[in-house]
């Protein structure tokens with residue numbers, strides 16, 4: 001696994017990309033920008049991937065539908081989970097169990113990657129249990145991916161509620177089998193997995209004693225977070241990197257429109273941007289650029305420095321250079337130099353995250369006029385719904401997630417009913433706009449940094465990490481230590 005092509009990430013739709021993944025930041029962390037072809041082809045950080053981890057892979061015979069008793073509900077499938085007992089102090093000491101909450105990808109990527117959870121487990125002599133989310137990796141109902149993803153009937157059991165129930169079922173069973181019923185469980189997750197981790201603590205307090213929710217935008221739902229939250233942070237990231245670069249991007253959209261409207265204009269744009277096939281709508285081109293800016297901002301960790309690299313190149317081209325050539329100078333500094341393939345814009349019925357986006361995980365993202373560096377593009381629930389109906393034959397329920405998991409009046413509610421949750425964020429992560437950024441009580445706390453990006457703190461700790469990151473992780477460890485010191489068997493079930 002010397003080189004990994006990140007183009008899979010860039011090929012997916014906007015909804016996947018701004019989808020909640022830690023993937024490019026986490027598993028395929030780019031070591032550094034290698035001139036000219038680093039963005040799409042990043043080197044795996046060999047310090048972070050450890051193929052000689054000590055772990056066991058198991059299947060659990062899981063119930064298809066936890067929430068009703070009609071005959072089909074009793075159907076089962078094989079759900080994958082992984083146990084790493086390298087650090088474990090064993091049940092007699094009530095050593096903790098860290099439940100690593102699987103999210104929207106194959107769990108083995110998380111298992112083989114030496115993330116921060118190893119430091120936590122090692123610090124507290126914890127058992128690491130990774131559980132794969134249903135409908136991802138090998139955890140496929142109906143026997144195979146093709147059968148599971150056949151249609152809306154087979155996909156219908158693909159919900160966050162079922163996933164949380166799966167986790168409860170497995171973790172309670174694992175504890176029993178390991179004679180570890182007295183051991184506290186702490187859920188750890190990032191991005192969508194972080195949302196699940198915090199919800200798991202709220203919904204199953206008897207199964208999890210606490211949760212570390214990294215970069216978890218649990219408030220990015222209808223009516224809770226301004227829809228331009230994501231794009232605003234991307235804009236702020238660029239502006240604070242270089243105001244002139246920000247202005248160049250902001251003005252470039254109008255130039256693309258102006259040129260595109262001229263005779264031969266589309267041909268001009270195809271040449272200027274060196275697209276692999278001729279561009280026939282400016283919309284697609286602008287969309288492509290927008291995604292590139294989003295992804296760079298989301299994963300702009302200090303080791304990669306996408307924004308600074310991009311803006312240096314854009315600014316170096318100088319005011320006298322044609323504006324779209326300045327954009328391309330930036331683009332070439334972070335991306336592959338051969339021709340650009342524009343993204344497909346729509347939902348894809350082979351994508352698990354797209355199914356989730358078309359059902360419960362409706363995160364309204366858009367922007368108004370002049371409120372970001374992008375052109376106006378308000379979230380349009382009508383069109384979104386129509387597309388989901390066409391692609392999956394399903395109608396989204398955009399208000400369901402905040403009803404099921406909470407969100408309205410979250411401060412009062414969590415203050416009165418919740419405890420032992422860390423919401424960690426980096427404010428340069430566009431998703432932080434939908435995160436919990438306030439301390440709610442003594443034990444429901446927000447640990448954020450000004451500098452961090454998406455999932456920064458869950459990355460493998462390295463000697464070169466900046467102080468703010470070291471400090472953030474230390475705070476998290478201290479808080480978990482505080483919880484564990486107060487744990488008594490009475491809290492367990």
Ligand SMILES: *[C@@H]1O[C@H](CO)[C@@H](O)[C@H](O)[C@H]1NC(C)=O
Pocket residue numbers: 047050051052053054086114
């Ligand atoms: C990888 O894991 C093995 C076994 O757990 C350990 O001995 C080794 O030091 C690890 N290597 C790295 C680079 O972390």
Ligand SMILES: *[C@@H]1O[C@H](CO)[C@@H](O)[C@H](O)[C@H]1NC(C)=O
Pocket residue numbers: 057058059078138
């Ligand atoms: C788990 O189940 C999957 C799917 O049925 C199967 O491919 C895999 O070999 C099983 N793994 C183990 C460890 O039993």
Ligand SMILES: *[C@@H]1O[C@H](CO)[C@@H](O)[C@H](O)[C@H]1NC(C)=O
Pocket residue numbers: 149150151152349350391392393
């Ligand atoms: C996905 O789309 C293809 C082509 O339109 C269709 O044949 C297939 O049934 C669809 N699958 C789902 C899950 O809707």
Ligand SMILES: *[C@@H]1O[C@H](CO)[C@@H](O)[C@H](O)[C@H]1NC(C)=O
Pocket residue numbers: 060061170173174177
């Ligand atoms: C616990 O043990 C039972 C009986 O051996 C087994 O069927 C079950 O799969 C085990 N559960 C887990 C989570 O290992």
Ligand SMILES: *[C@@H]1O[C@H](CO)[C@@H](O)[C@H](O)[C@H]1NC(C)=O
Pocket residue numbers: 236239240243
């Ligand atoms: C961009 O940054 C400049 C300089 O820091 C600041 O004065 C300006 O208000 C910022 N603009 C936006 C839209 O954030």
Ligand SMILES: *[C@@H]1O[C@H](CO)[C@@H](O)[C@H](O)[C@H]1NC(C)=O
Pocket residue numbers: 259268269271272322
């Ligand atoms: C495209 O149009 C712009 C502005 O009109 C012009 O400066 C540029 O040279 C043209 N590029 C090509 C490749 O024709």
Ligand SMILES: *[C@@H]1O[C@H](CO)[C@@H](O)[C@H](O)[C@H]1NC(C)=O
Pocket residue numbers: 277278279280281
């Ligand atoms: C526009 O280009 C795309 C991709 O090259 C092509 O699939 C599509 O048919 C074109 N549309 C028109 C109206 O020419």
Ligand SMILES: *[C@@H]1O[C@H](CO)[C@@H](O)[C@H](O)[C@H]1NC(C)=O
Pocket residue numbers: 305308309312
């Ligand atoms: C950007 O340019 C500045 C000033 O020339 C330089 O100090 C810095 O190293 C450059 N950063 C990157 C990531 O290229």
Ligand SMILES: *[C@@H]1O[C@H](CO)[C@@H](O)[C@H](O)[C@H]1NC(C)=O
Pocket residue numbers: 369370
């Ligand atoms: C947005 O900015 C442009 C250019 O500065 C200006 O012409 C336009 O009136 C602004 N629109 C709104 C709604 O403020």
Ligand SMILES: *[C@@H]1O[C@H](CO)[C@@H](O)[C@H](O)[C@H]1NC(C)=O
Pocket residue numbers: 437438439445446447448475
């Ligand atoms: C929340 O409290 C912790 C201490 O428990 C502190 O480190 C952190 O900075 C506080 N966060 C905010 C947003 O005030």
